[in-house]
Structures are given as structure tokens and as C-alpha cells.
Amino acid sequence: MILQSGRGLQGEISIPGDKSISHRAVMFGSIAEGKTEISNFLNGADCLSTISCFRKMGADIEINGTNVSVSGSGINGLKEPESFLDTGNSGTTTRLILGLLAGTSFHTCLTGDESIAKRPMKRVTEPLKQMGAAIDGRAGGNFTPLSVRGGTLKGIDFESKVASAQVKSAILLAGLSTDGEWTKVTEPHKSRDHTERMLKSFGAEVIEEGLTVSVKGGQTLKGANIEVPGDISSAAFFLAAGASVPDSRLLLKRVGTNPTRDGILDVLKNMGASLKVTEHKTDSYEPIADLEIETSRLKGTVIEGNLIPKLIDEIPIIALMATQAEGKTVIKDAEELKVKETNRIDTVVNELKKIGADIEATDDGMIIHGKTKLKGGVKVSSHGDHRIGMMLAIASCLTENPLELEGSEAINVSYPGFFSDLDRVQQ
Incomplete structure (x- = not known):
């Protein structure tokens, strides 16, 4: 050009529309109960990768321009995909979806493009493994393709070495799948807080104290109207x-x-x-x-x-x-x-x-x-x-x-x- x-x-x-918020609106709507209506959704390649992944897991998602409707049946309503989940170029999709998949009852394989294959995932997979997740892949689960076998998770108190919203969000999303335990994430600096804000809009209890964010397991998210x-x-x-x-x-x-x-x-x-x-x-x-x-x-x-x-x-x-x-x-x-x-x-x-x-x-x-x-x-x-x-x-x-x-x-x-x-x- x-x-x-x-x-x-x-x-x-x-x-x-904001890319980070568009990603999360689709993800949270897919694991919530009831309908989520999203306006000003970003129809960019990254966010469409998120929609594709959740459709493969059975989420009912309709797109009409920049309006998106998601009909969710709760996190237990997701099903095992028949093929790889391709996250394209999206690091947000890859890292956040790992947190959701860690607590499911099925097996999933994640892949992405050449850029994603070079981006480190251990910063997410290591704390998820501490919670009991079964994740493997190249270099001990540091690079895609990644295999995730969902199962029972336990809450942890995690101190992150980096201020990363993707790391924080993946752990908090995994924390929703624990059996009523609290999961805490503490950062060296406060990273973007779209996950905390949106969890609250879907009816979840989230506690923020300084640089620590906590979420209780076993909560049910309810569909919401989201303006991006x-x-x-x-x-x-x-x-x-x-x-x-x-x-x-x-x-x-x-x-x-x-x-x-x-x-x-x-x-x-x-x-x-x-x-x-x-x-x-x-x-x-x-x-x-x-x-x-x-x-x-x-x-x-x-x-x-x-x-x-x-x-x-x-x-x-x-x-x-x-x-x-x-x-x-x-x-x-x-x-x-x-x-x-x-x-x-x-x-x-x-x-x-x-x-x-x-x-x-x-x-x-x-x-x-x-x-x-x-x-x-x-x-x-x-x-x-x-x-x-x-x-x-x-x-x-x-x-x-x-x-x-x-x-x-x-x-x-x-x-x-x-x-x-x-x-x-x-x-």
C-alpha cells in the first residue's frame, strides 16, 4: 500500500469498539445463563476468533453488524469441540480461554497463527497448573499448540511478577470454576480492569483491595446488556x-x-x-x-x-x-x-x-x-x-x-x- x-x-x-471489552463480552456471555446483547462490538479478526472458538464449543452467537447476541447456558453448557480451537493472532483469546477451559469437564486443543506460536504462555499455564489444571504443549506448555484437559480446580493466592490483565483474567476466570473457594491475584502494578468490571455487570461478586483482586468459585453469571x-x-x-x-x-x-x-x-x-x-x-x-x-x-x-x-x-x-x-x-x-x-x-x-x-x-x-x-x-x-x-x-x-x-x-x-x-x- x-x-x-x-x-x-x-x-x-x-x-x-474496544477490543479487550469485545472479547470479554462474548466470553462472559457464553458462560452466563440467558441472553447477552452486545452493541458496538469490534468486528476485527481477533474478536471474530473469539466468537469462532465459542461457537465450536456450542455457544449460540448471532452477529448483526456491530450488534452481537449471545445465548448462554452457563459454563457447564459448553461442550467439547470437535476440532482445534484456532485463536488466530489473538493473545487475549488464547490466554483468557485457557482460564475458562481449565475448569471444564472436557478436553480441548488450542492453536493460533505463527505469531501466537512464538508468544509465551507459561505466565498463564503455570498458575493454572497450580490450581490443578492439566495443560501441556511445546516447551512444557509455554507455546501453542496447547492441550487442556479440564477438571477440578482449587483456589490459589497468586502473586504475579508482571502487571498483565491477561494473566489476571485467566486466573480469575479459572477461579469461577472452583468449588466455592476464593482465588486471589496480586500484581506489582494495577493492570487494566475490564474483567473485574464486566464480571460485576454479569452479577458476580468480585473484591478489589489495593493491587489484589479476588473472586469466589461456584458463582453463576447472568446475561447482560453491554455497550462497548x-x-x-x-x-x-x-x-x-x-x-x-x-x-x-x-x-x-x-x-x-x-x-x-x-x-x-x-x-x-x-x-x-x-x-x-x-x-x-x-x-x-x-x-x-x-x-x-x-x-x-x-x-x-x-x-x-x-x-x-x-x-x-x-x-x-x-x-x-x-x-x-x-x-x-x-x-x-x-x-x-x-x-x-x-x-x-x-x-x-x-x-x-x-x-x-x-x-x-x-x-x-x-x-x-x-x-x-x-x-x-x-x-x-x-x-x-x-x-x-x-x-x-x-x-x-x-x-x-x-x-x-x-x-x-x-x-x-x-x-x-x-x-x-x-x-x-x-x-
Whole structure:
């Protein structure tokens, strides 16, 4: 795909549904009793992989555009699939479904694409094994394909070494299958809390105390109505573009501003961006707001510590934005980037260097020196990573010459309408 260079962005965008919440709405609806109605569902490849997996286990799921209806019969209503569950490119599907499968009464095999086959699963399979799960696979259950033989689980008190919503969620979901025992997960920092919020909306009792979340086994989930807010991780690409591309002004409608996910808003404010947040009054379990951004005089900043879990998926686009800020931007404590769809530290640095960025990798992040003119006129690649692909597409708005993007189809994982939205607001 040839990406034209150097155009400002003006207009209004309705950001597609949050990927993390869309995944969970389908999963929880499938193990709840009764009907769950989901609006603004993200019809991206990852979330469709989740639907495919639960349909194979007997869940009745109907899709009508961005509306999804799930008829559940409780966790015991799931049945053994006749073939492998293919999670595609979705780490969320793979890791969370392991927690659900651990307490079932049947055997399942999980697989995914080439990227998933390289992503570590032991961070989830090890605590699940402590709960009594029978899981095996390559490298002792660290890589797909994985075999899960469901059975009786016991509650555990688990201290996670990483702040990971996927690890926390898998353990909590397995905890629902214990016989009335409590399962506790403690993290070093608070990771995104969509699972806790959504469990409550499905009627489950969840206790949150500081960095510890607990759930009691044997609870029955009840079908719910779920409005999926716009995905702030997708919005981040247009927020960064609006702040850094000359002659830009964008309004992003009904975006989720969950406090465990809004790190990009903190970064924009710290960098001096002109950002307006208008909150919506809603009955939703998730906060929602309109976000207005315009071209700003940006300054470098330091991004570290407790802020990192709130914006781990946004770091590629923040790195690009930092090339247009005055001074040095330092990103650290972001080792988690190494085990995403790609090693995002190396990939971001290498791709941005191609277009003239002054950027260097560190063991746990990167250092970006601005303000830099980006030249373009080269071939760049998403490396099969949707976040890298979107970052490079936005980069074309800042380059002096067009870019040729390889692997643009990877963006469909989280934002199928990305290029049409980008084209519509380009001047």
C-alpha cells in the first residue's frame, strides 16, 4: 500500500469498539445463563476468533453488524469441540480461554497463527497448573499448540511478577470454576480492569483491595446488556496524529476512558498537547468521553513505572509522536513490549529509523530525540503487527515523501475501517 505524505487531519471519527471489552463480552456471555446483547462490538479478526472458538464449543452467537447476541447456558453448557480451537493472532483469546477451559469437564486443543506460536504462555499455564489444571504443549506448555484437559480446580493466592490483565483474567476466570473457594491475584502494578468490571455487570461478586483482586468459585453469571465503548488504544493513533500533524483538529466520539487504560491521555497532557475531554453520563460499567485534539507544540517527556501498564499498546504511536516533540523522550520499564505480536521495541526503532527518526533502543524501552523531519520515500513493514502498521500509516502524514507499507492487512485485527477513516479526515 502506497501512503501519501504530508496532509493535515480534520473531522470527526467514531472509533470502533474496544477490543479487550469485545472479547470479554462474548466470553462472559457464553458462560452466563440467558441472553447477552452486545452493541458496538469490534468486528476485527481477533474478536471474530473469539466468537469462532465459542461457537465450536456450542455457544449460540448471532452477529448483526456491530450488534452481537449471545445465548448462554452457563459454563457447564459448553461442550467439547470437535476440532482445534484456532485463536488466530489473538493473545487475549488464547490466554483468557485457557482460564475458562481449565475448569471444564472436557478436553480441548488450542492453536493460533505463527505469531501466537512464538508468544509465551507459561505466565498463564503455570498458575493454572497450580490450581490443578492439566495443560501441556511445546516447551512444557509455554507455546501453542496447547492441550487442556479440564477438571477440578482449587483456589490459589497468586502473586504475579508482571502487571498483565491477561494473566489476571485467566486466573480469575479459572477461579469461577472452583468449588466455592476464593482465588486471589496480586500484581506489582494495577493492570487494566475490564474483567473485574464486566464480571460485576454479569452479577458476580468480585473484591478489589489495593493491587489484589479476588473472586469466589461456584458463582453463576447472568446475561447482560453491554455497550462497548470506542477503543482508546485505537483512538491513540488519531490522538497522536491530531497533536503532531500540522493543520490538524480531530473529534473522537464515545471513547472508553477507563482509568487503567487512559495512559495516552496522561502522556498527551505531559507533552503539552491541546486536548479536551468531554465525559458522557452513562449507565455503562465503563466511563466514556468525547476527545478533541488539535496540532500542538509538543515537548519531550519521561514515560515509566506505573504509567506503562496503562499504555503498553500505545507506545509505538507515542514513539512516533515523540519524533515531533522538542527535546528528548525516554520510555522505560516496558519490557512487556518484547512479547507482543512482535518485539515492539526493536520493531518500532528499526522502522522509525528507516524514515529518519533519531531513536535508539534500550533494554526496557527506547529514547527518542526530537524534533525531527521525517523523510519517507522508503518501504516500511508492519511485520504482521497491527499497532506497528497503524503507526506507520500515521507516520506518512508527517513524512516529506510517500511511504510504501508492507503488511497493511494486519491492521484488520483491531481496526478494520482504519484506512477509510484516515482517508476521510485527510485534507
